[in-house]
Amino acid sequence: MQKKELSLLDGNSLLYRAFYALPTTLTKSDGTVTNAVFGFTRMLFSLLEEREPDLLGVAFDLPAPTFRHQEYEEYKGNRKETPDELKPQFRIAKEVLEALEVPIFEKEGYEADDLIGTLAQKAEEEGYQVTIVTGDRDNLQLITENIQVMYNKRGISDIVDYDLEKFREEYELEPQQLIDKKGLMGDKSDNIPGVDGIGKKTSTKLLKEFGSLENVLANIDQVGGKKRKATLREQADRAKLSKKLAEIKVDVPLEVDFSELVLSDYKNQQVYDLFMELEFSSLISQIGGHQKLEVVDYQLIENQEELEKLDLTKEVAITLDLTGPKLKQELAGVAVATLEQSFYCNLATDELLNWLEDIFTTKEVLMVEAKEQIRYLLQQGIEVKKLSFEPLVADYLLKPSEKEKEFEELVTSHLQREIEEVTEEESLVLQTSLLFDLEEELVAKLEENELLSLFREVELPLVSMLAQLELTGIKVSSEELERLSTKLAEKIATIEEQAFQLAGEEFNLNSPKQLGVILFEKLGLPVIKRTKTGYSTSASVLEKLEGQHDIIPLISEYRTYTKLKSTYVDPLSDYINQETGRIHTTFNQLVTATGRLSSAEPNLQNIPIRTEEGREIRQVFVAEEGKHLLAADYSQVELRVLAHISQDEGLKEAYQQGIDIHTKTASEIFGLALDEVGREERRKAKAVNFGIAYGISDWGLAKRLNIGNQEAKEYIELYFERYPQVKEYIDTTIAQAKRKGYVKTLFDRKRYLPQINSKNYHQRSFAERMAINTPIQGTAADIMKMAMIDVFNLINNGEFSSQILLQVHDELVLEVPTAELEEVAQLVRERMEQAVELDVELEVDLKYGANWNQMKEIEGGEIDVID
């Protein structure tokens, strides 16, 4: 018969590991840090899944001094105190173990190690196979044929399994000799002294020769080296003491009945409740929700007659069973649900589409992952008249900082239920029918949080719009891409050659590590800044080294061109859809914490513009024959939003009088008349204006402007003097955030900031900056979303053939038939400027052109003369 397996965990060392492996931002909503408990529990669960032990126990240290401290006062004397954020987590971890019904071992005067050693040896005698799980290498001394150690090297998943063979291979010793080794070499982390001058290598050598510490000491004569002989004689007692300290006890007086360590069914209600309280939702799905869902009864519809006979309520939930990659999906079937009944229709695509067209024009529809499905429908020529609910979007509004969730997680967290593992068809039907329950629950929560109108009037309509944007895509000239790629390749090759020449050797210019060696070691340039892993070679560092060596400008140029080629030019070709000749990015509505959209695969929101070389990339984005690209961007929305929400007189006045805001700020800070403000003052003022919206610090501003801290500090102080209501806004917003735990945009979008009351300065400051920035950035995002909806409706209702292609935070890019350019341009401006009414006017600049690079201004817009 196979031996039963016992797993013994060292609770202390594992909690420490988990604490340092996971960010302390992992908290409950009330700010209680739970990172270590979470990591520990996850380690425990993966152990249970992978090893499936029959028995389980966890050992902890107790704060009381142990026999080791009595023997040697300095034992562990160099240990830092347990971090404040970790301390309370021991209690919580024990609560988790209690809920899981896992036995806990603690004994005054002994460390967790000793308990584990004793238990392991007893268990071995009784015929068990033992696995010790720990973050402490000392335990390796316990290894035998039947006892192995899973050593958590770092993080929470970097685990090395040591059995006898592996240990011998690595240490070239027997496990018990590890104690002798510690006796000789000591252990810094536990403040065990060992013998001076003996380290890893020597200790192994000596033990291989003499077998044990005692034998080494008994044969000091035979030890090589005069000095070493002397030290060993002198420090023999110290060595013996060190060995004693390092030896894990295996004779702790413990009464154990191993049968009591049998693992219970830990997937119980108590555990579920505790995990809910700790907000461990991902772990909840691992143990299964507390209420298993019955598989829904549903009717299978296999012919068109049955389908058409269906009598559905006004609100239906629908899930299209789509397979295949984006824009090439196929429809395998449709799951349909009303409050009372559910169906799965498995028919030919054409028949399904016919029916869907009718449904989507006459019903209000609940959908999950709606954007993907709507995009498919639009591709088939079907419009969605009313999307009435989408749970992922609702959940995002409630908790925008959390990572995007799966449908199953919503069911667990909002309905406290779990989806049974069933066939794909069944789960699709179940999912569809659950949309009604989720709607009830989530709409109530949105209502409570005053988020319902943002949900219904902004986010839901946006879903269909984004589907349309993605489907439309933007035309890209592959010839132009090709040309750019060749041009860049040539430049790069030349630069590379010159750089190698100057360096006197070939190396990988892309490797900051190799580059660092060349610059700072070989060429002896001064080190400006260091990173965690070595020298920094960032653009700002290179800028400071400019002039010191001819290779520096070459490296900067190399960086610029390879960046452009490898990030923008070359990858773009792969994204061109062969059928449409266009690039169809994915707009994500559920990513950012502030309410902005994001774009990926490819990211079309970070195409270069600031430098001429980069800007050329925009040339590849073109309008179709007979059309133009129209770019409409808000002029300084965020600062205008700041003017509105802070109600600052000076700021508002500037906008009301149409004064360039950076010039105005410059005149205030530098005490100049408006017409005396020069280029440099305006540049600095611009940085200050931006900085304010990001929750400025003097240090940050100094770095950005390459000026002294004192100077930066003065600018900030002067700014607040001249715009006092802005200062007031910042103070009251932070105070409010501390009181309520969240901040809101002008349109009630919410963001929780659990770290705002943290005792950790860095975390707290970071949360404070978020508190300042989120209402500004978020309100701007709200405005743009509303504007998009207005522009979209305008185009649809006005029977224009123009299309929105992209949104770049404060800019919309449209493709407009030349015939309607004038009219659409003016209407877009109007809609965007009137999207919301603020105390300062919104201003939109318009440009048009055959491509996204060379564009001409359309009258009226403010011309930014200087920058």
Added chain:
DNA sequence: CAGCAATGCAA
């Protein structure tokens, strides 16, 4: 091959 660090592009 996954995940992290360094770097850099946009608003």
Added chain:
DNA sequence: TATTGCATTGCTG
């Protein structure tokens, strides 16, 4: 030790 993102290359385990 300025906000929000996405993506690249190098490098490590």
